[in-house]
Amino acid sequence: MYKKEEIILQVKGVNLTYDRPILRDINFDIHNVTRPGMVTGQIVSLIGRSGIGKTQLFRILSGLLTPNSGTVCIDADLHPVVAGQIGVVPQNYILFNHRTILDNFKIGLRGAVEKSTEKQKEELIHDYAERFELKEHLHKYPAQLSGGQRQRVSILQQILTGHKFILMDEPFSGLDPVIKDKVLELMVSVASLSELSTIIIISHDIESALAISDTAFILANQKGKEGSTITETIDLMSMGFSWNPDIKQNKNFQELVSQMKFRM
Ligand SMILES: Nc1ncnc2c1ncn2[C@@H]1O[C@H](COP(=O)(O)OP(=O)(O)OP(=O)(O)O)[C@@H](O)[C@H]1O
Ligand SMILES: [Mg+2]
Incomplete structure (x- = not known):
């Protein structure tokens, strides 16, 4: 139905x-x-x-x-x-290279959840980062990630903007193929956010x-x-x-x- x-x-x-x-x-x-x-x-x-x-x-x-x-x-x-x-995730995704992954995510979150505290924002980021298998990379810089990892960062960054x-x-x-299935799953859950x-x-x-x-x-x-x-x-x-x-x-x-x- x-x-x-x-x-x-x-x-x-x-x-x-x-x-x-x-x-x-x-x-x-x-x-x-x-x-x-x-x-x-x-x-x-x-x-x-x-x-x-x-x-x-x-x-x-x-x-x-x-x-x-x-x-x-x-x-x-x-x-x-x-x-x-x-929200756009371009084919050649652009990240802020002088900021850590965590800071890149915080930029995305800035507009989306104005009222939440720093702590709540970090919790939200950690929760998503875990599901995207990015948690251990949060304190790295984009140049230190693989292409596939950067791509997941880029997708997650747009999700966090709340567009x-x-x-x-x-x-x-x-x-x-394994990560691809996970990304597919995540897209489905993002689509059912609202x-x-x-x-x-x-x-x-x-x-x-x-x-x-x-x-x-x-x-x-x-x-x-x-x-x-x-x-x-x-x-x-x-x-x-x-x-x-x-x-x-x-x-x-x-x-x-x-x-x-x-x-x-
Ligand atoms: N600025 C431009 N000036 C002239 N032609 C362009 C310009 N940008 C793209 N094109 C042409 O437009 C066509 C479509 O390009 P586009 O990048 O949209 O393809 P695509 O479907 O995204 O390909 P891919 O799957 O390889 O990414 C191509 O033939 C390309 O050469
Ligand atoms: Mg293209």
């Missing part, structure tokens, strides 16, 4: 051209999904091959890049997005993205047309694939994943 309620993010007629068209007439909506008696945030994926324009779309969605035409609107009042209103929308560009690259929490995953990792999404949009080229567009919407809720931690073992799900490779 679930319901697709009001639109909370709307992309309309987005076009982006550099020396050639990159993105062509991108349109999609993200709805607030509700389930009776449960707090249900949204996890939505944008899936596409390398070089198709995912990072450009990421920049447009986050308000960091203005498209040649079209709009991105967010929240119940659907106002145009402004940079800073959406309702968190946009992640290739969040699974550089993670080993009813309007929304995680948007931009990725070419079809299996990981589909495993935790309620909706996936495929970004691909259409024959004879320049620039990529949304060629397919996969409603994983109606297929019965959502909110199932063991979905990767499901035969029909595996079939969908292998088919998708030929559809992008």
Whole structure:
């Protein structure tokens, strides 16, 4: 039992051209999904091959890049997005190199929980750091971490800011399979922090993205047309694939994943 309620993010007629068209007439909506008696945030994926324009779309969605035409609107009042209103985890994540991991997290927390004491903030950070397997690294500097560890820091830092929308560009690259499953689990729990929490995953990792999404949009080229567009919407809720931690073992799900490779 679930319901697709009001639109909370709307992309309309987005076009982006550099020396050639990159993105062509991108349109999609993200709805607030509700389930009776449960707090249900949204996890939505944008899936596409390398070089198709995912990072450009990421920049447009986050308000960091203005498209040649079209709009991105967010929240119940659907106002145009402004940079800073959406939490972003970029493909080449940037951390403050002269601060420890703990201090990097504190920066993220600053705006989110103004009223809590230093002690409460540290407790919250320690709790999350434990779940992200970062606790022993809190007093190190970013340069002392591996790529995968830095990536988890970067994801957690955005979670701690308390933004309702968190946009992640290739969040699974550089993670080993065990950590990847943990990060997937964590994304699910972050999405269920509040009813309007929304995680948007931009990725070419079809299996990981589909495993935790309620909706996936495929970004691909259409024959004879320049620039990529949304060629397919996969409603994983109606297929019965959502909110199932063991979905990767499901035969029909595996079939969908292998088919998708030929559809992008
Ligand atoms: N500033 C720019 N000027 C001109 N072309 C650009 C610019 N930035 C990106 N492009 C082109 O836009 C296309 C899409 O790039 P983008 O980085 O969005 O791809 P992507 O889907 O994120 O790829 P990947 O999966 O490898 O990260 C590429 O062909 C790239 O060369
Ligand atoms: Mg990219």
